[in-house]
Amino acid sequence: MKKVVFGLLVICGCCAKLTAQQKDSVAYVQDKPFEVQNLNEVVVSDSRFQLKRENSGKTVIQIGSKELEANRGRSVAELINTKSGIEVNGTRSYAGQNLTVFARGGNNRQVLVIIDGIQVSDPSNVNAEYDLRLLNTNQIESIEILKGAASTLYGNAAATAVINITTKKANKEGTALEVLSSIGTNQSQDDQNYNLADFSNTVTFSAKQDRFSVLASGGHQFTNGLSAAVGEEEDPFSRIEGTVKLGYQFSERFTVTASAFYNKLNADFDNGFPIEDADFSFDSEQSRFGLSSTYAYKNGSLNFNGAFNQITRSFQSSFPSAFDSESLVLDLFNKYTFNNRFYTIAGLNLIDNTTLFSEEQNTTSIDPYANVVYVSDFGLNLNAGVRLNNHSEYGSNFIYNFNPSYVFGIGEGYLKFLGSYATSFIAPNLSQLFGPFGPNPDLDPEENTTLEGGLEYRPSEKFRISALYFNRSEEGRIDFVTINPDTFESQYQNLEETVDFNGVEVELNVTPVANLNLVANYTYTDAENGLALRIPQSKVNASVAYDFSAKTYVSLSYQSVSDRTDIDFAAFSQVDLDAFSLLNLYVKHDINDTIGFFFALDNVFNETYVEVTDFTTRGRNMRLGMRLQF
Numbered sequence: 001m002k003k004v005v006f007g008l009l010v011i012c013g014c015c016a017k018l019t020a021q022q023k024d025s026v027a028y029v030q031d032k033p034f035e036v037q038n039l040n041e042v043v044v045s046d047s048r049f050q051l052k053r054e055n056s057g058k059t060v061i062q063i064g065s066k067e068l069e070a071n072r073g074r075s076v077a078e079l080i081n082t083k084s085g086i087e088v089n090g091t092r093s094y095a096g097q098n099l100t101v102f103a104r105g106g107n108n109r110q111v112l113v114i115i116d117g118i119q120v121s122d123p124s125n126v127n128a129e130y131d132l133r134l135l136n137t138n139q140i141e142s143i144e145i146l147k148g149a150a151s152t153l154y155g156n157a158a159a160t161a162v163i164n165i166t167t168k169k170a171n172k173e174g175t176a177l178e179v180l181s182s183i184g185t186n187q188s189q190d191d192q193n194y195n196l197a198d199f200s201n202t203v204t205f206s207a208k209q210d211r212f213s214v215l216a217s218g219g220h221q222f223t224n225g226l227s228a229a230v231g232e233e234e235d236p237f238s239r240i241e242g243t244v245k246l247g248y249q250f251s252e253r254f255t256v257t258a259s260a261f262y263n264k265l266n267a268d269f270d271n272g273f274p275i276e277d278a279d280f281s282f283d284s285e286q287s288r289f290g291l292s293s294t295y296a297y298k299n300g301s302l303n304f305n306g307a308f309n310q311i312t313r314s315f316q317s318s319f320p321s322a323f324d325s326e327s328l329v330l331d332l333f334n335k336y337t338f339n340n341r342f343y344t345i346a347g348l349n350l351i352d353n354t355t356l357f358s359e360e361q362n363t364t365s366i367d368p369y370a371n372v373v374y375v376s377d378f379g380l381n382l383n384a385g386v387r388l389n390n391h392s393e394y395g396s397n398f399i400y401n402f403n404p405s406y407v408f409g410i411g412e413g414y415l416k417f418l419g420s421y422a423t424s425f426i427a428p429n430l431s432q433l434f435g436p437f438g439p440n441p442d443l444d445p446e447e448n449t450t451l452e453g454g455l456e457y458r459p460s461e462k463f464r465i466s467a468l469y470f471n472r473s474e475e476g477r478i479d480f481v482t483i484n485p486d487t488f489e490s491q492y493q494n495l496e497e498t499v500d501f502n503g504v505e506v507e508l509n510v511t512p513v514a515n516l517n518l519v520a521n522y523t524y525t526d527a528e529n530g531l532a533l534r535i536p537q538s539k540v541n542a543s544v545a546y547d548f549s550a551k552t553y554v555s556l557s558y559q560s561v562s563d564r565t566d567i568d569f570a571a572f573s574q575v576d577l578d579a580f581s582l583l584n585l586y587v588k589h590d591i592n593d594t595i596g597f598f599f600a601l602d603n604v605f606n607e608t609y610v611e612v613t614d615f616t617t618r619g620r621n622m623r624l625g626m627r628l629q630f
Contacts, residue, residue, distance in 0.1 A: 045146040045164045046403075047373045047383060048153060049335065049343045055375050057383050057405035057418045059456060059466045059507065061145040068137060070545065070553055070588060072598050073182045073200070073623045076135040076143070077101075080163065082541045082559065084505040084521035085147050088132070089534045092582075092611045092618055095186065095198075095223035095237035096267030096282070099132050102535045103147060104472055105501035105525045106160035109426055110448070112150075114164045116259065117305035117331065118290060119155060123353035124313065124323035128157070128429035134263040134286065136219045136241050138180050138202040141168045147505075148470065149450040151399045151424035152385035155349055155367055159424040159448040160472070169245050169257070170206035170213035178204045182625030184600075186225035189608045189619030197225030198623065211249040218242045226616050229270035231277040237267045253297065259290040271318070273569045275614040280317040286310065300336035305329075325355040325430070333369075343373040345385075353430055361434040364392040365427065379407045391427055394444050399423045413459040418468075420452040428478055428492070438480060438491040446494075447475045454505075462511040467504065474499040500528045515547040531565075534577070534612070538562040551590040558583050566613040580609035596627040 333347025371385030454468030
């Protein structure tokens with residue numbers, strides 16, 4: 001099937017190329033939404049069009065190139081962990097710690113990661129999530145985080161958040177070479193020895209001439225110095241990655257980009273039950289090959305994103321295991337704008353997942369979808385969409401969203417009221433359907449319904465505040481259930497009860513004086529039956545940044561996390577984890593356009609706290625880095 005699909009894609013690409021080369025009596029007009037490039041802030045993820053933020057019915061979080069450059073040396077997970085509504089557990093522990101993304105009370109399987117327009121996941125993983133440890137911040141151009149149900153546009157797992165990542169590409173004519181290197185410590189609160197134990201390097205080459213562009217990037221990280229579990233033995237972590245992107249503009253209408261990504265992780269880890277130092281190890285290797293193209297025509301464009309991903313994982317422990325999986329993702333969609341008021345998308349999304357357990361297992365989804373955005377000239381905005389999920393195992397599933405907002409102009413800015421009612425789904429993954437532990441081929445998808453309401457006030461570019469209330473309901477949650485208490489036989493099943501979550505998210509962004517920026521957010525999350533393990537009920541993030549000059553930047557960031565609960569597996573009892581607060585310092589100075597330095601001091605006061613019971617957390621640590629650009 002995959003060979004047939006790729007063959008059809010090649011034929012379609014050749015036909016599009018021939019069409020693009022034909023004469024057309026109508027002058028070429030780029031998609032209307034792209035005319036807002038001169039605006040200070042546009043959002044993409046909630047509609048797939050570049051629209052003014054004021055016309056968006058969501059409070060989309062943007063992490064642009066400037067913020068990424070101001071956080072060199074930090075991981076993608078650490079950056080995401082500073083945003084409202086999100087807690088990434090594991091970012092404060094040893095480098096190889098598993099990462100769990102909690103968004104609005106949910107977990108990993110309810111968060112979708114998209115890279116360059118492609119849904120990425122691991123079909124062999126019990127939660128099917130993408131491993132954020134694979135990402136190198138230095139290879140990323142921008143990140144948008146869309147919170148809430150978004151399955152109509154993005155499909156499976158887009159239930160609590162979509163993390164939309166765009167990687168770098170060659171944009172400027174000529175050639176460029178960038179080298180980023182850093183060294184740092186990796187120590188706990190009780191062992192402040194300041195030995196160098198964290199090393200990271202990234203080299204990126206880009207070139208662009210006329211219609212052709214190329215970018216090649218390679219990186220490596222090695223971290224040692226901490227034991228995974230509280231103990232003496234050090235557990236190293238290493239990552240290597242490589243990226244190649246080739247782009248060609250066949251005509252002013254037709255462009256194609258081909259890409260290849262390679263990532264490899266190696267990490268030692270310790271025994272979780274009983275908790276003890278152990279010579280266990282883990283490795284993961286992923287290869288992804290992608291192809292994207294855009295054929296533009298008057299008032300619209302035909303777009304294609306496709307990728308083939310292969311993943312192998314193995315665990316060397318008391319219970320060794322190995323997994324081999326692959327996925328094919330195709331997304332073909334047409335964008336069309338009517339009268340600068342209606343922005344429409346109609347598309348077809350295909351995902352084919354395969355994993356080798358005792359035998360090869362496979363699932364396929366084929367989803368048609370449509371979305372429309374209406375932007376009026378009197379303040380009303382509407383975003384609505386539908387998707388019909390067709391799954392090879394459980395059948396069909398209908399998803400929809402309705403997202404109105406209304407904007408009042410205030411001087412140079414606006415006051416926006418927004419609301420949303422949307423459904424989403426989380427398909428049972430291959431491990432739950434056919435895996436080695438308690439599989440159930442009769443599982444249905446989990447269903448989420450999210451209701452949101454809030455406002456955003458932005459009187460000028462120097463001040464923005466937003467507040468949002470959400471209520472999320474889970475039906476058919478998939479859980480590992482004991483079905484025979486005598487033999488402890490267990491199986492994955494859809495739970496009958498409904499689980500409800502609600503919360504408040506507040507964001508503030510202020511520039512009180514020139515070059516000084518204050519950013520803060522607060523999140524409150526609650527659940528009818530209590531939050532899951534390690535999810536804080538309240539969380540505060542705040543930062544103050546000052547540009548002393550065009551070359552010197554300094555920031556202080558603060559994070560406060562409330563009490564959480566966890567499980568002490570030594571006693572099989574629930575434990576309370578105390579609240580904690582962390583303060584981080586970051587300094588960046590560019591000597592000239594060629595060379596620059598950055599310095600980070602994390603956990604300035606060496607706060608003692610626990611992120612995961614019986615596992616090591618990071619104390620005060622420092623990092624020094626250098627950037628060379630030619």
